[in-house]
Amino acid sequence: MTATAPDAGLAEQFERTIARDQRVEPRDWMPEKFRATVIRQIAQHAHSEIIGMQPEGNWITRAPSLRRKAILLAKVQDEAGHGLYLYSACETLGADRTDLTERLITGRQKYSSIFNYPALTFADVGVIGWLVDGAAVCNQVPLCRSSYGPYARAMIRICKEESFHQRQGYELLMTMMSGTAGQRAMVQDAVDRWWWPVLMMFGPPDRESANTAQSMAWKIKRHTNDELRQRFVDMTVPQAEALGVTLPDPDLRWNPQRGAHDFGEVDWDEMKQVVAGNGPCNAERIAQRKAAHDGGAWVREAAAAHAAKKAGRERTVA
Ligand code: BYC
Numbered sequence: 001m002t003a004t005a006p007d008a009g010l011a012e013q014f015e016r017t018i019a020r021d022q023r024v025e026p027r028d029w030m031p032e033k034f035r036a037t038v039i040r041q042i043a044q045h046a047h048s049e050i051i052g053m054q055p056e057g058n059w060i061t062r063a064p065s066l067r068r069k070a071i072l073l074a075k076v077q078d079e080a081g082h083g084l085y086l087y088s089a090c091e092t093l094g095a096d097r098t099d100l101t102e103r104l105i106t107g108r109q110k111y112s113s114i115f116n117y118p119a120l121t122f123a124d125v126g127v128i129g130w131l132v133d134g135a136a137v138c139n140q141v142p143l144c145r146s147s148y149g150p151y152a153r154a155m156i157r158i159c160k161e162e163s164f165h166q167r168q169g170y171e172l173l174m175t176m177m178s179g180t181a182g183q184r185a186m187v188q189d190a191v192d193r194w195w196w197p198v199l200m201m202f203g204p205p206d207r208e209s210a211n212t213a214q215s216m217a218w219k220i221k222r223h224t225n226d227e228l229r230q231r232f233v234d235m236t237v238p239q240a241e242a243l244g245v246t247l248p249d250p251d252l253r254w255n256p257q258r259g260a261h262d263f264g265e266v267d268w269d270e271m272k273q274v275v276a277g278n279g280p281c282n283a284e285r286i287a288q289r290k291a292a293h294d295g296g297a298w299v300r301e302a303a304a305a306h307a308a309k310k311a312g313r314e315r316t317v318a
Contacts, residue, residue, distance in 0.1 A: 018219055023149035026092040034218055037211065038148045039095050040109075041220060046086035047104045047111035051285050053079045055119040056128055064122060071168055072125060078161045085158065089150040105290045113271055114201050116279030123176055123183075123190040129169015131191075131198045131236070137162045138232040139202060142222035151220075170239065177244050184244070191240070192248045199263075200271040202229040208268075233261050 010029035017024055024030055053076045060076065063069035087097050103109040114132055119125060140159050146152045176183040203209055203225035215221040223231075233252070240247050251264035273279065 018147055021145075021147075021219070023152060024147050025149045033214075034220075035093050037215060037218070038151065038220055039090055039093050041215070042086050042090045042093075042148075042151055043095065043100050043103070044110050044112070046083045046090060046100070047109060048115065049079045049083035049086060051104075051111045051115045051289060052132075053083075054285055054288055055115060055117070055281075056125055058119060059122060059125050062122070063125075068122075068125075068172070075129070075165050075168065078165065082158045082161070085154040086151075089148075089154045092150045093148075101293060105286060105293060107277060107286065110275060112201055113274040113279065114197050115285060116274050116281045117194070117197050118281055120193070121186050121190060123173070123186040124194070126169045126172035126176060126187065127190040127194045129165050129167075130173055130239070131169075131194050132201070133162050133166040133169060134236060134239075135198050135201045135232050137166055138235060139228050142228075145219075145222055147219035170243070173243055173245075187243075188245050191245045195248050196266060196270075197274075199229055199232075199266050200274070202226075202232065204268065204271070205266075230260055233263050237261055 007029070011031070014024065014028065014030055014034075017028070024034070056072060057076050060069060060072050063072050087100060090100060091097060100109065104111065114135075119128065137159060140155055140162060144152055144155045144159060146155065173187055176187050203212075206212060206224045206226045209225050212221060212224050216224065237247065237252070237254075249264045251262060253262055254260075255262045274282070277283075
């Protein structure tokens with residue numbers, strides 16, 4: 001139901017809705033560029049949740065105890081759920097889920113760079129919870145106030161679950177840090193490998209962010225990439241201290257003038273390479289997603305046949 005006629009009254013109403021901090025709903029008129037931007041952001045987010053199941057999913061069969069296995073299974077299942085809410089939110093804008101999946105598999109739509117790094121040890125599962133989900137919470141809590149209604153509402157539940165995920169990661173790491181010297185070294189090694197890629201999750205620096213200005217004006221995004229990256233660093237430093245790990249940045253220090261931490265420059269060339277498809281696990285992640293999609297073809301066919309049969313029966317009864 002795409003309303004394309006830029007009727008002055010409709011455009012004014014849209015602007016008023018944004019100015020008053022109200023939500024744009026699926027049946028409302030919206031500029032096509034707004035629609036395309038929201039579809040792009042939600043689709044990338046949905047793809048990230050689905051691809052994001054892989055690094056941790058690989059550890060389900062190797063979790064060190066039944067308790068850790070049950071926790072991990074539930075977490076990965078939550079991520080599938082997040083993907084589903086987000087694909088549904090995208091469909092309210094007229095996007096087609098099959099098409100979105102196709103775009104992911106063929107590399108025409110992006111997903112978060114972070115999931116192209118490998119989870120090498122079980123400490124990585126804890127660090128993904130603590131830092132990756134921690135960054136996700138920091139980035140996504142403001143999106144509960146995003147101007148597109150179905151996205152904002154989906155984010156409320158997602159954020160509750162993400163903050164639970166973050167705490168489970170931190171609890172796992174606390175347990176490992178109170179274990180052997182080998183376990184503590186494993187946690188530090190995982191922190192050293194994930195810290196910089198996590199800072200890339202917030203997107204390119206504001207000076208290079210193509211979408212931030214317009215997305216902020218439309219209140220799709222509520223803060224810039226750099227603002228949220230700073231907030232995350234400030235939030236994480238005391239957590240690292242409490243845990244007893246060092247963050248691998250020699251330039252990281254409190255700046256009393258700014259009332260915030262200074263920190264080193266992210267390797268933006270590395271980020272560009274990973275986003276362009278040349279990260280350590282890009283090919284593997286997409287191949288696995290494609291295999292799962294192809295393997296599920298019979299389920300989709302059976303569900304469609306069942307739905308057609310059911311509709312036929314209902315027509316006969318009526
Ligand atoms: N990786 O103009 P910019 C999770 C793209 S799921 C790859 O600043 P924008 C979790 C960007 O999309 C985490 N691509 O863009 C799941 C844009 O692409 P186009 C996912 C990136 O949209 C499972 C271009 O670069 N979270 O937490 O204003 C387990 C220029 O950037 C990245 C979300 O999706 C990146 N890191 O801002 C555990 C949150 N960064 O225009 C955890 C929602 C940027 O070429 N999304 N790009 O298509 C957002 O908040 C914003 O879309 C972003 C980027 C801050 C990510």
